[in-house]
Amino acid sequence: MFENVDRVPGDAILGLIQEFQADNNPNKVDLGVGVYRDEYGRTPILETVHEAEKTRLTEESTKTYIGSHGDPEFGDSIQRLVFGAASPVLAANRATATQAPGGTGALRLAGDFCRTQFPTTSIWLPTPTWPNHIGLFEAAGLPIKRYTYVDDNNQLDFAGMLADLKSIPAGDIVLLHACCHNPSGFDLNREQWQQVVDVVRDRGVLPLVDFAYQGFGNGLEDDAFGPRLVAESCDEALITQSCSKNFGLYRERIGCLIAVARDESAMTDVRSQLATTARGNYSNPPAHGGAIVSTILNSEELSARWRDEVSAMRSRINALRSDLVDALAPYGLEQQFGHIANQRGMFSYTGLNSDQVERLKNEYSIYMVASGRANVAGLRQDNLDYVAGAISDVVNG
Numbered sequence: 001m002f003e004n005v006d007r008v009p010g011d012a013i014l015g016l017i018q019e020f021q022a023d024n025n026p027n028k029v030d031l032g033v034g035v036y037r038d039e040y041g042r043t044p045i046l047e048t049v050h051e052a053e054k055t056r057l058t059e060e061s062t063k064t065y066i067g068s069h070g071d072p073e074f075g076d077s078i079q080r081l082v083f084g085a086a087s088p089v090l091a092a093n094r095a096t097a098t099q100a101p102g103g104t105g106a107l108r109l110a111g112d113f114c115r116t117q118f119p120t121t122s123i124w125l126p127t128p129t130w131p132n133h134i135g136l137f138e139a140a141g142l143p144i145k146r147y148t149y150v151d152d153n154n155q156l157d158f159a160g161m162l163a164d165l166k167s168i169p170a171g172d173i174v175l176l177h178a179c180c181h182n183p184s185g186f187d188l189n190r191e192q193w194q195q196v197v198d199v200v201r202d203r204g205v206l207p208l209v210d211f212a213y214q215g216f217g218n219g220l221e222d223d224a225f226g227p228r229l230v231a232e233s234c235d236e237a238l239i240t241q242s243c244s245k246n247f248g249l250y251r252e253r254i255g256c257l258i259a260v261a262r263d264e265s266a267m268t269d270v271r272s273q274l275a276t277t278a279r280g281n282y283s284n285p286p287a288h289g290g291a292i293v294s295t296i297l298n299s300e301e302l303s304a305r306w307r308d309e310v311s312a313m314r315s316r317i318n319a320l321r322s323d324l325v326d327a328l329a330p331y332g333l334e335q336q337f338g339h340i341a342n343q344r345g346m347f348s349y350t351g352l353n354s355d356q357v358e359r360l361k362n363e364y365s366i367y368m369v370a371s372g373r374a375n376v377a378g379l380r381q382d383n384l385d386y387v388a389g390a391i392s393d394v395v396n397g
Contacts, residue, residue, distance in 0.1 A: 068274075075099060096268075100240075107133070128150060128371065158192055176196065240258075
């Protein structure tokens, strides 16, 4: 039977990782893979994570299953982080959390749930969006449609976005990036969020908010503005959350699907279905990462230190954005690439085309995705001038 199995191209980003690792150029720069890096090019384990793991090793007493919804302590902690401790949504018991294998697992769980419960619905994704959104929802069997987000001049096209949202039929699903839009780095301001929520609510569209980067934009509280507004303004919503970036737990695969319903009774109904969906998918989520997160968030001392660590990562990324624009200024490119300083999160739609990206790789060993998306966190103070000079060459040369 296997002789009928076709070979398909590998994942583009994973392919970049392999090319980068095989590159012998001592000046090589990895701006492709979506992980945070420190000034030494490492993806460090947070100090608070180390402390929580030590606690876990001494206090863990069993390796039994944790149930399809995961650890209740983790779910409660994440809901307080996403909504705020004083949230009216939590006070009304309108929300439920289901632990999942990473933010990716939470998205797939959301897709499977929607396909089962709403078999005729479509999901609307922004153009552009994280490429794996397409694969995840196609695999879940949801028809995919697109709405405008970035225009041909590499700017946020909010007018186009709003016009497209106003055309979405009632009962369809719309995916919104909470903050640190991947891949563009362009985020909505508070006024724009209000307009989007008004349209989504009035049209009877189900919002699915992908919240993968809380704390990496403007801060843990500011970044939660959109998801909180959605949950408080709409009768129904889905929010997928990830601990990969803000806790640095990439390989632990820890995320969460939060469902918000009209009232507690409807929430209980939805919760029962999510358990069934999870059971048929991965049965039980892995426990270790969730235990680390709940240990940190339920310790006043560890939580305060973790918030400082998130702030330090965010500050480093935002500083690198401005520093790259400054490094491009001597080449007369500060206006052309000035948007990089205003974007948020790890990623930037630089505006470089695929030919320029290919030249950067082949001539300078600077790796990024063909679309021109760069992981700003891959920059360092000691390679900014090198990267700026290479960009100047492929743009001006």
